[in-house]
Amino acid sequence: MKVIHTADWHLGKILNGKSFLEDQSYILDAFVDAVEAEQPDVVVVAGDLYDTSYPSKEAIQLLESTTQRINLKLGIPMIMINGNHDGRERLEYGAQWFEHADLYIRTQLHQMVEPICIEDTCFYTLPFANVSELQAYFEDPEIDTYQDGLERCLAEMKNVLDPSKTNILISHLTVQGGTRSESERPLSIGTVESVTQQTFDMFDLVMLGHLHHPFSINSEFIHYSGSLLQYSFSEANQPKGYRCVTVDKNEGHQSIFRPLEPRRKLEVIEADYDDIIQERIEVDNKNNYFQFKLQNMSHVMDPMLHLKQIYPNTLSLMNTTHHFAETSTEDTTEIQHMSDIDIIRTFYEYITEQQLTERQTEKLVHIIDPEAKDSDS
Amino acid sequence: MKVIHTADWHLGKILNGKSFLEDQSYILDAFVDAVEAEQPDVVVVAGDLYDTSYPSKEAIQLLESTTQRINLKLGIPMIMINGNHDGRERLEYGAQWFEHADLYIRTQLHQMVEPICIEDTCFYTLPFANVSELQAYFEDPEIDTYQDGLERCLAEMKNVLDPSKTNILISHLTVQGGTRSESERPLSIGTVESVTQQTFDMFDLVMLGHLHHPFSINSEFIHYSGSLLQYSFSEANQPKGYRCVTVDKNEGHQSIFRPLEPRRKLEVIEADYDDIIQERIEVDNKNNYFQFKLQNMSHVMDPMLHLKQIYPNTLSLMNTTHHFAETSTEDTTEIQHMSDIDIIRTFYEYITEQQLTERQTEKLVHIIDPEAKDSDS
Numbered sequence: 001m002k003v004i005h006t007a008d009w010h011l012g013k014i015l016n017g018k019s020f021l022e023d024q025s026y027i028l029d030a031f032v033d034a035v036e037a038e039q040p041d042v043v044v045v046a047g048d049l050y051d052t053s054y055p056s057k058e059a060i061q062l063l064e065s066t067t068q069r070i071n072l073k074l075g076i077p078m079i080m081i082n083g084n085h086d087g088r089e090r091l092e093y094g095a096q097w098f099e100h101a102d103l104y105i106r107t108q109l110h111q112m113v114e115p116i117c118i119e120d121t122c123f124y125t126l127p128f129a130n131v132s133e134l135q136a137y138f139e140d141p142e143i144d145t146y147q148d149g150l151e152r153c154l155a156e157m158k159n160v161l162d163p164s165k166t167n168i169l170i171s172h173l174t175v176q177g178g179t180r181s182e183s184e185r186p187l188s189i190g191t192v193e194s195v196t197q198q199t200f201d202m203f204d205l206v207m208l209g210h211l212h213h214p215f216s217i218n219s220e221f222i223h224y225s226g227s228l229l230q231y232s233f234s235e236a237n238q239p240k241g242y243r244c245v246t247v248d249k250n251e252g253h254q255s256i257f258r259p260l261e262p263r264r265k266l267e268v269i270e271a272d273y274d275d276i277i278q279e280r281i282e283v284d285n286k287n288n289y290f291q292f293k294l295q296n297m298s299h300v301m302d303p304m305l306h307l308k309q310i311y312p313n314t315l316s317l318m319n320t321t322h323h324f325a326e327t328s329t330e331d332t333t334e335i336q337h338m339s340d341i342d343i344i345r346t347f348y349e350y351i352t353e354q355q356l357t358e359r360q361t362e363k364l365v366h367i368i369d370p371e372a373k374d375s376d377s
Numbered sequence: 378m379k380v381i382h383t384a385d386w387h388l389g390k391i392l393n394g395k396s397f398l399e400d401q402s403y404i405l406d407a408f409v410d411a412v413e414a415e416q417p418d419v420v421v422v423a424g425d426l427y428d429t430s431y432p433s434k435e436a437i438q439l440l441e442s443t444t445q446r447i448n449l450k451l452g453i454p455m456i457m458i459n460g461n462h463d464g465r466e467r468l469e470y471g472a473q474w475f476e477h478a479d480l481y482i483r484t485q486l487h488q489m490v491e492p493i494c495i496e497d498t499c500f501y502t503l504p505f506a507n508v509s510e511l512q513a514y515f516e517d518p519e520i521d522t523y524q525d526g527l528e529r530c531l532a533e534m535k536n537v538l539d540p541s542k543t544n545i546l547i548s549h550l551t552v553q554g555g556t557r558s559e560s561e562r563p564l565s566i567g568t569v570e571s572v573t574q575q576t577f578d579m580f581d582l583v584m585l586g587h588l589h590h591p592f593s594i595n596s597e598f599i600h601y602s603g604s605l606l607q608y609s610f611s612e613a614n615q616p617k618g619y620r621c622v623t624v625d626k627n628e629g630h631q632s633i634f635r636p637l638e639p640r641r642k643l644e645v646i647e648a649d650y651d652d653i654i655q656e657r658i659e660v661d662n663k664n665n666y667f668q669f670k671l672q673n674m675s676h677v678m679d680p681m682l683h684l685k686q687i688y689p690n691t692l693s694l695m696n697t698t699h700h701f702a703e704t705s706t707e708d709t710t711e712i713q714h715m716s717d718i719d720i721i722r723t724f725y726e727y728i729t730e731q732q733l734t735e736r737q738t739e740k741l742v743h744i745i746d747p748e749a750k751d752s753d754s
Contacts, residue, residue: 054431057466064470072473089434093441094471096449097478 001121004035005243005255007046007172007209008227010085010183012059014051016315018289020229021058026263027228028066031242034260035070038244042118043070046209046225047083047128047172049091067103077102079116081127083172083209084187088127106170109137112153113160115167121247124157124203126150126171128210130187146173146187147195158202166249169200172209178216178224183232197222205245205253213238214257223255230266233291233316264288264313270320273297277306291316340368378498381412382620382632384423384549384586385604387462387560389436391428393692395666397606398435403640404605405443408619411637412447415621419495420447423586423602424460424505424549426468444480454479456493458504460549460586461564465504483547486514489530490537492544498624501534501580503527503548505587507564523550523564524572535579543626546577549586555593555601560609574599582622582630590615591634600632607643610668610693641665641690647697650674654683668693717745 009028013020035043050059071078080103082091092107104116106125115122134149135141143149150173161167174187174194187193187210197219200206206222212235214226225243230236241259267288272295275281283290290311297303297319307314338346344364345356356364386405390397412420427436448455457480459468469484481493483502492499511526512518520526527550538544551564551571564570564587574596577583583599589612591603602620607613618636644665649672652658660667667688674680674696684691715723721741722733733741 053434057430057464060470061466068473087434089438093437094474096445097471097474097480100477101474103474 001042001119001166001247002038002040003121003168003207003245003247004038004040004043005046005207005223005225005245006031006043006228007207007225008048008083008212008231009045009063010048010051010227010229010231011062012051012055013183013229013231015183015231015289018313018315020231021062023229023263025062027240027260028062030260031228032066032069032074034242034258035076036074040076040244042077042079042123044123044170044207045078045080046170046207047081048085048209048227049080049083050086052085053087053090055087055090071098071101071103077104077118079104079106079123079125079170081105081125081170081172081209082107084128084130084185086128109133109153113156115160117165120249121166121168122162124161124167124169126153126157126169126173128172128187146193147199150195150199154199154202161202166204166247166253167202168205168207168247169203170207174210175208175217175219175222177218178211179213181212181232181238182234183227184210184212204249205247205255207243207245214241214243221253226257228260229262233266233268236266236268236291266291268293271295273300273303277310279310283311286311287313290314291318293318293320295319295321297321341365378419378496378543378624379415379417380498380545380584380622380624381415381417381420382423382584382600382602382622383408383421383605384584384602385425385460385589385608386422386440387425387428387604387606387608388439389428389432390560390606390608392560392608392666395690395692397608398439400606400640402439404617404637405439407637408605409443409446409451411619411635412453413451417453417621419454419456419500421500421547421584422455422457423547423584424458425462425586425604426457426460427463429462430464430467432464432467448475448478448480454481454495456481456483456500456502456547458482458502458547458549458586459484461505461507461562463505486510486530490533492537494542497626498543498545499539501538501544501546503530503534503546503550505549505564523570524576527572527576531576531579538579543581543624543630544579545582545584545624546580547584551587552585552594552596552599554595555588556590558589558604558609558615559611560604561587561589581626582624582632584620584622591618591620598630603634605637606639610643610645613643613645613668643668645670648672650677650680654687656687660688663688664690667691668695670695670697672696672698674698718742 011024049063070076082088088107092105095105098105107127109129112124112126115124131143131146131149135143138152143152176194176196200222208224211224212227212231214224216224223243226240229240230238239259241257243255243257245253245255247253265288267284268291269276269283270293271281276292276294290313292307292314300306304317341364348356388401426440444455447453459465465484469482472482475482484504486506489501489503492501508520508523508526512520515529520529553571553573577599581598585601588601589604589608591601593601600620603617606617607615616636618634620632620634622630622632624630642661642665644661645668646653646660647670648658653669653671667690669684669691677683681694718741725733
């Protein structure tokens with residue numbers, strides 16, 4: 001059995017005001033061509049098909065036309081789940097009809113125990129759900145972390161899992177130790193979002209979405225496909241593509257990353273302004289999306305304007321003549337020894353260049369701990 | 378052959394800040410029950426399924442679940458077109474898959490020559506398109522009015538139409554002389570939107586959406602189903618439901634309106650404030666959506682607050698102690714004798730209580746007729 005594993009398409013993504021829709025359309029053309037050449041038995045998309053829960057009509061059309069070409073024209077089954085960026089209701093619209101054509105859009109937790117079996121291979125789907133949704137699903141407020149929730153899900157699946165088959169899990173989550181990128185929106189605020197690798201031991205193979213680097217973790221049986229394109233400048237040097245997975249119960253499996261060539265890459269250039277504007281420094285491709293970190297440009301009135309005349313897709317410009325950020329590590333360490341009110345006071349002074357008044361301080365102290373006696377009065 | 382004809386669901390409609398979603402869910406339950414009892418061969422929805430081109434997830438879910446029950450659960454074919462309120466891209470999403478289950482969502486003009494034939498009855502679909510879309514489709518800038526555009530469409534259909542069949546047109550437009558309601562957004566600005574009844578002579582039957590009154594026009598073969606619910610106070614006395622159509626090439630057809638009972642109606646009450654607040658005037662149902670046109674309430678601080686304590690779904694309150702609007706008929710007549718610039722001048726004065734300056738007048742004259750010599754200078 002051959003499976004194409006992809007994820008994190010983020011259709012409709014906008015970076016620094018620039019819509020990536022054209023680039024996404026270009027790379028999906030390349031992807032569909034690759035799928036046609038590979039002739040897989042199934043294509044898996046492990047979440048974050050859209051970048052937002054309110055996708056534009058152009059993003060919707062791009063998803064529909066891509067799916068049409070793979071599922072209806074090439075006749076290849078597809079399995080999709082929602083990621084943390086997708087709106088569940090919009091993504092699952094039409095799912096009951098789509099199943100007749102072997103297009104499976106899985107957004108519901110209860111479907112985790114209804115694997116999609118093709119020959120001897122069973123695909124279990126665990127769409128993205130936040131901790132409170134997991135609590136509600138299991139009617140158990142004790143579920144505090146993703147690890148808790150995931151263990152409960154896997155226990156359910158274990159009841160129906162047939163070990164004589166090849167069992168594959170499709171999910172959208174963070175595995176401990178995974179390489180992070182800036183364009184991955186955190187799955188949760190205030191709780192550890194990552195789960196341990198061992199949790200997945202009952203599966204032969206785990207196909208994941210969420211982390212954007214295709215080699216995010218080092219595992220024999222757990223893989224991220226990575227995102228379709230570079231979606232933040234922190235991904236500027238990451239390869240992007242899909243995974244081609246061959247599955248065999250006896251001979252084991254192989255998951256091989258295959259890169260796709262985008263129309264434009266993201267490129268970060270650190271240099272002196274004049275060197276860039278005089279083109280003394282070579283860039284990969286002038287049409288790439290650029291982040292410039294430049295020194296010595298205080299003599300220029302509108303550097304962005306000049307840069308865009310040479311590098312039309314410049315998305316970001318930082319002045320690095322002064323190094324503001326270098327003390328940040330120390331700051332972080334200091335914070336651990338500070339009281340809550342002192343952290344707020346320091347932050348307030350840093351942002352406003354003014355001091356908190358006594359009245360403000362009192363109010364904050366009360367907000368932080370409403371039960372404490374007012375010690376100042 | 379039995380056809381259920383409905384239209385103008387306007388899912389997601391909000392009137393004066395009140396979402397009608399609960400009422401829509403209620404009435405669609407009743408509609409699905411009626412469909413189950415009628416056992417038609419096909420259900421036709423003639424446009425304006427959604428109230429907006431960006432429907433909420435709740436509206437999307439309601440459309441999906443209703444369609445599921447009729448098409449998948451009861452196994453009844455459905456034909457839908459877009460109206461002027463629907464976003465074509467969102468409505469047609471998934472259409473290629475849906476067709477396999479005999480759910481036809483038609484939003485494209487080119488499909489007008491691809492009738493959906495069930496036994497001896499052929500359904501031609503003409504979704505809503507504005508005049509400029511019709512110009513673009515026919516590559517003909519001479520198309521100036523709906524009548525022009527529609528005639529071009531019908532000429533295309535005539536080429537493929539088989540007169541030995543029963544031919545039904547499904548469209549979303551205004552037929553001349555039709556009764557209007559306030560919740561129908563105009564199809565166009567600046568051109569006559571209505572078309573003549575004779576235009577449709579080649580069809581046995583025309584099933585329309587757009588006008589909200591189920592008896593909007595008086596015709597043997599052209600019918601509006603009317604909207605699912607009362608959607609503006611101008612519809613307060615209109616019956617709402619669906620049409621049950623029996624079609625027979627030899628015996629002719631019957632289109633019978635069948636009312637559905639909503640959870641709440643719209644009710645307009647003209648009265649004296651005290652009579653209403655003392656409950657001296659009987660209303661149909663205190664939970665209805667009310668528009669009150671009341672006299673003598675200047676002595677009350679917050680009349681809306683008091684009204685809502687008795688009539689919780691009060692949506693509109695007008696003070697009718699003074700009669701501002703009574704001269705409007707005269708105004709309309711006068712306008713016919715005025716020049717364009719005088720109409721604008723009067724309107725400007727009415728709105729701003731200021732006079733147009735000479736410079737403004739000159740500019741407007743030039744805009745109205747760029748070729749005219751400036752007669753004032």
